[in-house]
Amino acid sequence: MNVKTIVVFCLFISFLFSCKSEEHTVEIPQIIPVPNEVTINDGYFVLDNSVGIFYDDTFKISGDFLKNFIQEGSDIKLDDTDDIQFILDQTIENTEGYKLEIQPYKITIRAKTDRGAFYAVQTLRQLLPPEFEDNRLSKKKVSIQCMTITDAPQFNYRGMHLDVGRHLFSVDFIKKYIDALAMLKMNTFHWHLTEDQGWRIEIKKYPKLQEVAAYRNETLIGHYSDQPHQFDGKRYGGFYTQNEIKDVVAYAQSRHVTVIPEIELPGHAQAAISAYPNLGCTGEQVDVVTKWGVFEHIYCSKDETFDFLEDVLDEVIELFPSEYIHIGGDEAPETKWKTCKQCQNRIETEGLKDEHELQNYFITRIEKYLNTKGKQIIGWDEILEGGLAPNATVMSWRGTEGAVEAAKQKHNVVMTPTSHCYFDYYQSTNSDEPTAIGGYLPLEKVYRFNPIPSELNEEEAKYILGAQGNIWTEYMPTEDQVEYMAFPRILAMSEVVWSKNENKDYSDFTKRVEHFNKRLDVLDVNYANHLYEISGELISEDHKTEYELTTTLDDKTIRFTLDSSQPNLESQICTQPIPVENSKTIKAAVFDTEKQLGSIFTETINYHKAVGKTVTINKEPSPVYSGSGAQGLINGISGSDTRYGDKEWLGFWGEDLEITIDLGEETEINSIETRFYNGTGQWIYAPKLVEFGFSSHGIDSKVEIQNSEETIVDIIIKADVNTRNIYLRFHNYGIIPDGKQGAGQKAWTFIDEIIIN
Ligand code: ACM
Ligand code: ZN
Numbered sequence: 001m002n003v004k005t006i007v008v009f010c011l012f013i014s015f016l017f018s019c020k021s022e023e024h025t026v027e028i029p030q031i032i033p034v035p036n037e038v039t040i041n042d043g044y045f046v047l048d049n050s051v052g053i054f055y056d057d058t059f060k061i062s063g064d065f066l067k068n069f070i071q072e073g074s075d076i077k078l079d080d081t082d083d084i085q086f087i088l089d090q091t092i093e094n095t096e097g098y099k100l101e102i103q104p105y106k107i108t109i110r111a112k113t114d115r116g117a118f119y120a121v122q123t124l125r126q127l128l129p130p131e132f133e134d135n136r137l138s139k140k141k142v143s144i145q146c147m148t149i150t151d152a153p154q155f156n157y158r159g160m161h162l163d164v165g166r167h168l169f170s171v172d173f174i175k176k177y178i179d180a181l182a183m184l185k186m187n188t189f190h191w192h193l194t195e196d197q198g199w200r201i202e203i204k205k206y207p208k209l210q211e212v213a214a215y216r217n218e219t220l221i222g223h224y225s226d227q228p229h230q231f232d233g234k235r236y237g238g239f240y241t242q243n244e245i246k247d248v249v250a251y252a253q254s255r256h257v258t259v260i261p262e263i264e265l266p267g268h269a270q271a272a273i274s275a276y277p278n279l280g281c282t283g284e285q286v287d288v289v290t291k292w293g294v295f296e297h298i299y300c301s302k303d304e305t306f307d308f309l310e311d312v313l314d315e316v317i318e319l320f321p322s323e324y325i326h327i328g329g330d331e332a333p334e335t336k337w338k339t340c341k342q343c344q345n346r347i348e349t350e351g352l353k354d355e356h357e358l359q360n361y362f363i364t365r366i367e368k369y370l371n372t373k374g375k376q377i378i379g380w381d382e383i384l385e386g387g388l389a390p391n392a393t394v395m396s397w398r399g400t401e402g403a404v405e406a407a408k409q410k411h412n413v414v415m416t417p418t419s420h421c422y423f424d425y426y427q428s429t430n431s432d433e434p435t436a437i438g439g440y441l442p443l444e445k446v447y448r449f450n451p452i453p454s455e456l457n458e459e460e461a462k463y464i465l466g467a468q469g470n471i472w473t474e475y476m477p478t479e480d481q482v483e484y485m486a487f488p489r490i491l492a493m494s495e496v497v498w499s500k501n502e503n504k505d506y507s508d509f510t511k512r513v514e515h516f517n518k519r520l521d522v523l524d525v526n527y528a529n530h531l532y533e534i535s536g537e538l539i540s541e542d543h544k545t546e547y548e549l550t551t552t553l554d555d556k557t558i559r560f561t562l563d564s565s566q567p568n569l570e571s572q573i574c575t576q577p578i579p580v581e582n583s584k585t586i587k588a589a590v591f592d593t594e595k596q597l598g599s600i601f602t603e604t605i606n607y608h609k610a611v612g613k614t615v616t617i618n619k620e621p622s623p624v625y626s627g628s629g630a631q632g633l634i635n636g637i638s639g640s641d642t643r644y645g646d647k648e649w650l651g652f653w654g655e656d657l658e659i660t661i662d663l664g665e666e667t668e669i670n671s672i673e674t675r676f677y678n679g680t681g682q683w684i685y686a687p688k689l690v691e692f693g694f695s696s697h698g699i700d701s702k703v704e705i706q707n708s709e710e711t712i713v714d715i716i717i718k719a720d721v722n723t724r725n726i727y728l729r730f731h732n733y734g735i736i737p738d739g740k741q742g743a744g745q746k747a748w749t750f751i752d753e754i755i756i757n
Helices: 003-019 057-073 114-127 130-134 171-183 207-213 242-253 270-275 303-319 341-349 355-372 401-408 443-447 479-486 489-498 506-522 630-634
Strands: 037-047 052-054 079-088 098-103 106-111 142-151 157-163 188-192 258-265 324-328 376-380 393-396 413-415 438-440 464-469 534-541 544-551 557-561 584-591 601-605 614-617 650-653 657-677 689-693 701-704 712-731 748-756
Touching: 037 098, 052 057, 057 079, 057 106, 057 114, 057 130, 098 114, 106 114, 114 142, 114 171, 130 506, 157 171, 157 489, 171 188, 171 242, 171 479, 207 270, 242 258, 242 303, 258 303, 258 355, 303 324, 303 355, 324 355, 341 355, 355 376, 393 401, 401 413, 443 489, 443 506, 464 489, 479 489, 489 506, 534 584, 534 601, 544 557, 544 584, 544 601, 614 630, 630 650, 630 657, 630 748, 701 712, 712 748
Parallel strands: 052 079, 079 106, 157 188, 157 464, 188 258, 258 324, 324 376, 376 393, 393 413, 413 464
Antiparallel strands: 037 142, 098 106, 098 142, 534 544, 557 584, 584 601, 614 657, 650 748, 657 712, 657 748, 689 701, 689 712
């Protein structure tokens, strides 16, 4: 919110307390995503049966939406006078921008397009009581505070993705999801329709896609890393008919949401290959996959496969008016291509260097075909390997490096890095969270995402079209679970892509989320609520160590204990950081005046010999997994056992590390303990070799680490030395072997506390 708005808000707040009347309950507008400029004015618009609404065909979608929303959500009936008026205004710069003016007897919506007006309507919707959402408002009169809102998005691409391959969701649910996008002023639904575990779009020319590829025999139970793998024995599947798809696309159009279909190639294609084995390199009969991961049966590069894909895409194009078709491109192991006569023949006849260039050939050939049909392609960032197809847009997911490379090559980019956009990651460190794929992506981290990578200059930054939250559904078998993972992170993402940076304020946002949750209640959305949780931070300064507890909402109270008992309404209120002079366990929770609101927070501080001392690392952690920095390695707090993205873990991609700890003076050392995260499903591997030393960079001890299925690999070295410095070298695992997820890629190393005793 700009300065002018803040001043006006202050005036408004005093007005609120001085003259709140029974009839007019006023509230500061709590809109998500936060608009660019809001000016509160005196007075109210009274919405009742005397009001009319007027719009012509230019504003058909937005006008119809508002009229229906009011009439279906309440007992108010509107006539066709122009108390609520839509005006075409060419002076509004952004095609999706709008100006909404609420005056005592008039509401005016100005926009250059129906799309812009639609977003004005979504703002107005959030100014009306939540009961409108579900026809629960039996009132015939509602007052709306007078104000003027001028608004426009920061990014043109504002999206959410949904994987229906791993689990399938009803058409009604897809529409509900699209409704949520529209309410949050998002304009793109990326529909991930084909996978190894199921083909979900009816293709009339290939009936076996429906009969065979759409069904798997059973599904993995529990997490992929639970060994041995167990299966439920139940056939699972289904697909969307072309009529259903047309229905969804039309529904999305009536909410100004573009649906981008994804047809994965050349990888994630085992379901299709199970239906038509000739599409693969070996011709062997394979099954639709029943567990999660990356699989080696990918499309062969022979002409027959391209004929199939072109036929499929012909039908897809007919169904989806979107400019873009997403062609996947990610996670395609080249193992089968390496031993396939036809693929090797293709490499030779096309003068290609290797299988990477064959991947480029594959994508470019499909791109050319789609370009002749007037379509553009989007692909995951692997399409950069072996050269980028000429007009492709890159969806950067493995970090931001792909985005930087593509933008520098003057290609458009959509940002979806795992670190900030993968809503299949855990959103809380609570141990009772439903099973998720891994990682840790709390609401605040999504909120603080800046889609423009810092490496880009202003000119290059123009290639960043926007960003998108991804919902991969391996661990989301139900619609409720999808909602739980999507909400509230989708609210944060809407603000990332719509709102101006200078208007973003996390504390203010969380208050708006608390308010917005009432609307989600009426809409029957199963959102996660972690607003009442606590985060803690150890602060070491001037030889003094303290532990600070914070929570998001500042009108709530934190109470804590130090004797391991559960905090309650009688426990001490936390008003300042807790002094730490020895190891201790802090338990805390958030309370209002009557009850505990969130879950219990527990932190164990291990006050070992390096806490508060100095540590250096020869490499910077990845910017997206930089946690609380190197100092976090000796802050007395270990990272979560299940959430490698929490602020205690530091992530490095494919690098060897050298770490030095300076204890400030010669100190007796009896043991050194280090921990590594080992999440092979997420390309994270403990190092193969760890070396330790105490004298100037000499190595006194080595530990080789065997492959392990444990999530945490703990190394303890016994010592008996007096030393000021401790050196550690961690050798990165190297390239991920065949048969594992991420095969052929560099492994990540994740490290947390180094405990010196
Ligand atoms: C992806 O997450 N494989 C794009
Ligand atoms: Zn082949």
